[in-house]
Amino acid sequence: MIQPPIDLRSDTVTKPTPGMFEAMLRAELGDDVYAEDPTVNQLEDYVAELLGHESALFVPTGVMSNQLCLKALTVPGNEVILGERSHIFNYETGAPALLSGIQLHTLPDEQGWMELPDIEEAIREDAYYLPRTAVIAVEQTHNRAGGSILPMEYLQQIVRLGRAAGVGLHLDGARLWNASVATGIAPAHYASQFDTVSVCLSKGLGAPVGSVMASSKERITLARKFRKVWGGGWRQAGILAACGLFGLQHQMERLEEDHQKAARFAEILSGSPMLEIPRLPETNIVVFKTVGFDLLRLAEIVKTEGVWLSTAFKGLLRAVFHMDVTLEQTTLAAQTVVAALHKEATH
Numbered sequence: 413m414i415q416p417p418i419d420l421r422s423d424t425v426t427k428p429t430p431g432m433f434e435a436m437l438r439a440e441l442g443d444d445v446y447a448e449d450p451t452v453n454q455l456e457d458y459v460a461e462l463l464g465h466e467s468a469l470f471v472p473t474g475v476m477s478n479q480l481c482l483k484a485l486t487v488p489g490n491e492v493i494l495g496e497r498s499h500i501f502n503y504e505t506g507a508p509a510l511l512s513g514i515q516l517h518t519l520p521d522e523q524g525w526m527e528l529p530d531i532e533e534a535i536r537e538d539a540y541y542l543p544r545t546a547v548i549a550v551e552q553t554h555n556r557a558g559g560s561i562l563p564m565e566y567l568q569q570i571v572r573l574g575r576a577a578g579v580g581l582h583l584d585g586a587r588l589w590n591a592s593v594a595t596g597i598a599p600a601h602y603a604s605q606f607d608t609v610s611v612c613l614s615k616g617l618g619a620p621v622g623s624v625m626a627s628s629k630e631r632i633t634l635a636r637k638f639r640k641v642w643g644g645g646w647r648q649a650g651i652l653a654a655c656g657l658f659g660l661q662h663q664m665e666r667l668e669e670d671h672q673k674a675a676r677f678a679e680i681l682s683g684s685p686m687l688e689i690p691r692l693p694e695t696n697i698v699v700f701k702t703v704g705f706d707l708l709r710l711a712e713i714v715k716t717e718g719v720w721l722s723t724a725f726k727g728l729l730r731a732v733f734h735m736d737v738t739l740e741q742t743t744l745a746a747q748t749v750v751a752a753l754h755k756e757a758t759h
């Protein structure tokens with residue numbers, strides 16, 4: 413049994429780094445419900461600029477941030493076009509219906525992107541008896557498609573399509589940083605073309621808590637109101653904002669190491685005829701399937717050996733690479749998965 417276990421379930425499992433603890437100790441604090449926390453204000457200004465937007469709002473989670481964005485772009489009865497494998501559709505507990513009274517129109521997105529003609533067809537014509545298409549939402553990087561990167565040209569085409577139809581555009585950029593580091597394209601270049609953007613600080617950047625919504629001043633004012641309505645008005649949140657700022661300023665470039673670990677893991681797995689990797693990793697996520705062996709059983713076996721994988725995606729196993737796992741542990745984890753299957757096959 414590997415000790416301590418190698419936890420590859422998500423990049424959210426990391427603990428704050430010493431630099432983050434120091435930043436917390438030094439953080440100037442105030443009451444953010446009065447917009448008086450200097451560190452929160454600094455983080456919001458910093459992220460707004462980084463994403464090329466007028467304003468930003470610090471919130472506890474990526475789910476809240478995505479939902480505030482949808483709230484700001486819709487009225488009840490509206491419709492949102494998004495991928496059937498998207499986080500918003502699958503893992504946000506039906507919140508769009510519950511919190512904004514809107515319906516979701518899903519399209520196939522097996523590789524992470526919806527086909528442009530499908531989107532075009534899904535946009536409703538203007539008729540009193542139809543729901544109004546209010547938003548097209550995309551995910552960068554695409555979690556369930558194995559951290560795949562949506563190409564800039566594709567995003568630009570979606571934006572053009574949305575603009576021509578008068579439809580709002582939302583970017584779930586929970587892992588936008590990974591896409592930026594992998595491609596060298598600045599976050600603002602991706603994000604500024606969208607009406608609303610959500611980014612996470614608590615994934616690859618390593619902060620313990622926090623996401624940020626970026627948009628126009630007007631929409632952020634509305635989102636601030638709904639953050640309060642939904643119980644997310646927080647007080648000396650600068651203690652958390654300090655970690656987020658530290659992550660953005662000092663732990664962004666190291667995401668490249670996580671991409672290398674994912675590539676190493678996939679390379680070792682691809683040596684086994686009992687494993688199939690539908691898509692080679694472009695960033696920090698590897699999704700894979702078993703061939704001729706029960707997927708959940710494999711996850712159980714390797715867990716007893718000290719390698720923790722995510723089983724959250726039906727029909728796929730997922731390994732996510734982050735700062736609390738080394739390249740050596742990555743190699744060991746991959747070898748453990750391959751050896752476990754080999755052992756079962758020769759049993």
Ligand SMILES: Cc1ncc(COP(=O)(O)O)c(C=O)c1O
Nearest residue numbers: 473474475476499551555584586
């Ligand atoms: C693509 C995507 N969007 C949004 C979220 C939600 O983030 P949180 O867990 O902070 O609510 C996640 C979390 O894994 C995600 O992967």
